[in-house]
Amino acid sequence: MTETQLLVTGRKKLRRLTDPAPAPAKRAGQSSSGRTIGRVFGYAALIVFAIGLLAPFAWMILSSLKSANEVFSVPIVWVPDTFVWQNYLDIWSKSNMLVWIRNTLVLAVTVTFLQVLTGSFAAYGFARMRFAGRDILFLVYVGTIAVPWQSYMIPQFILLSNLKVSNTLWAIILLQAFGAFGVFLMKQYYETIPEELSEAARLDGLSEYGIWRRIMLPLSVPAIASLSLLTFVNTWNDYLGPLIYLRDPNLWTIQLGLKSFVSNLYDTNYALLFAGLTISVVPIAIIFLLGQKYFVEGIATSGMKG
Numbered sequence: 001m002t003e004t005q006l007l008v009t010g011r012k013k014l015r016r017l018t019d020p021a022p023a024p025a026k027r028a029g030q031s032s033s034g035r036t037i038g039r040v041f042g043y044a045a046l047i048v049f050a051i052g053l054l055a056p057f058a059w060m061i062l063s064s065l066k067s068a069n070e071v072f073s074v075p076i077v078w079v080p081d082t083f084v085w086q087n088y089l090d091i092w093s094k095s096n097m098l099v100w101i102r103n104t105l106v107l108a109v110t111v112t113f114l115q116v117l118t119g120s121f122a123a124y125g126f127a128r129m130r131f132a133g134r135d136i137l138f139l140v141y142v143g144t145i146a147v148p149w150q151s152y153m154i155p156q157f158i159l160l161s162n163l164k165v166s167n168t169l170w171a172i173i174l175l176q177a178f179g180a181f182g183v184f185l186m187k188q189y190y191e192t193i194p195e196e197l198s199e200a201a202r203l204d205g206l207s208e209y210g211i212w213r214r215i216m217l218p219l220s221v222p223a224i225a226s227l228s229l230l231t232f233v234n235t236w237n238d239y240l241g242p243l244i245y246l247r248d249p250n251l252w253t254i255q256l257g258l259k260s261f262v263s264n265l266y267d268t269n270y271a272l273l274f275a276g277l278t279i280s281v282v283p284i285a286i287i288f289l290l291g292q293k294y295f296v297e298g299i300a301t302s303g304m305k306g
Contacts, residue, residue, distance in 0.1 A: 057281070064088070064274035071270045087275040097276065099250060100257035105283075107169060107253065108235040111176045115231045116224055119182025124212045126183065127190035128198055138187070144180050149240075157244060171245040176235060182227050189223035190216060229291050233284055254280045 058078075063071050065083040091097055126138045156175070157166070165171045193216065201211045217224070239255040246252055252260075258276045262268050 060274050060281075061278050063271060064278045066271050068269045068271045071274070084271065087271050088279075091272055091275045091279065094272070095261070095276065096249070096252075096257060097254070097279070100252055100254040101279075103169065103251055104236055104253040104255075107172050108232050110173050111235045112228050112231045114173070114177040115179050115182045116227055118178050119227060120186045120217060120220070120224065121212065122183045123186030123190055124208075124216055127187045128195070128211075128216075129208070138183075142180050142184050145184075153244070160245070166245055167247050167251070169246075169251060172235075172238075172241050175241060175245075176231075176238075179231070182231065185227055186220065186223055189220050193219050225291050229288060232287060236280075236284060 062078055062080065064087055065085065066077075066080040067082075067084050070077060070080055126134060160166050160171050160174065165174065197215055197219075198211050201215055206214070237255065238253070239259070242251075242253045242256050243259075246256065249260075254276075258273060258280065261273045261276070
């Protein structure tokens with residue numbers, strides 16, 4: 001091999017060693033392909049989970065438009081041949097639905113208002129006030145979330161009975177007017193608000209109550225919306241509390257009222273029952289859709305500090 005050939009061969013080898021274009025292009029293509037496959041599997045998993053979550057609701061709504069004999073027909077028929085809209089008229093005429101909805105709405109609105117009021121006010125004290133034992137008291141108070149209600153349900157019932165509020169709506173209101181979760185949620189959000197705003201307000205002569213009302217609350221709309229939504233949904237769907245304390249049929253909530261339809265497995269008109277359940281879900285769905293933006297923002301921001 002001549003000297004010229006050796007030089008040409010050496011240059012080719014050197015060019016192959018110093019030229020990085022082919023290998024990165026291949027790696028980039030592999031990386032992009034991997035991300036695409038991962039995204040496809042992720043979307044597929046989300047679709048499966050969404051179908052599993054929404055299937056019971058779809059079954060409930062479609063069953064509310066069937067006749068009583070079609071609900072549990074074999075083989076299963078998802079879409080009825082004839083939509084029985086009469087079920088939605090019969091549920092109002094054959095039950096005390098209007099009273100049940102009124103009682104449930106009164107409880108849900110009242111409890112939500114009180115929990116937001118007491119939770120935000122107590123959270124301001126834990127987040128901005130300085131006093132001995134504050135952190136320990138907060139941990140003890142928040143620790144009550146882990147205590148199951150069943151463990152103190154009987155003493156609580158005896159206490160409310162002695163106060164002569166059993167078998168009244170006041171029993172449910174007093175039970176749920178205070179909540180450790182609301183205090184925790186609002187405190188975490190308050191700590192994301194710069195304390196310089198409170199210090200400037202104090203220099204201007206604003207009281208602690210004024211700071212809470214005029215500064216902290218307006219800046220905490222996402223957290224308030226999150227707490228309001230969670231409290232409203234929990235109170236609206238509560239079954240055990242009203243079952244224990246509300247014995248008068250005129251005080252029943254919608255959950256207790258619909259339970260009265262279920263006498264036994266064979267005599268129950270499940271199509272009519274599903275119509276009532278669909279009606280009970282509609283207010284929750286509307287409120288959640290309207291407050292979804294603030295709910296997500298409040299939950300996401302409440303875990304941040306600084």
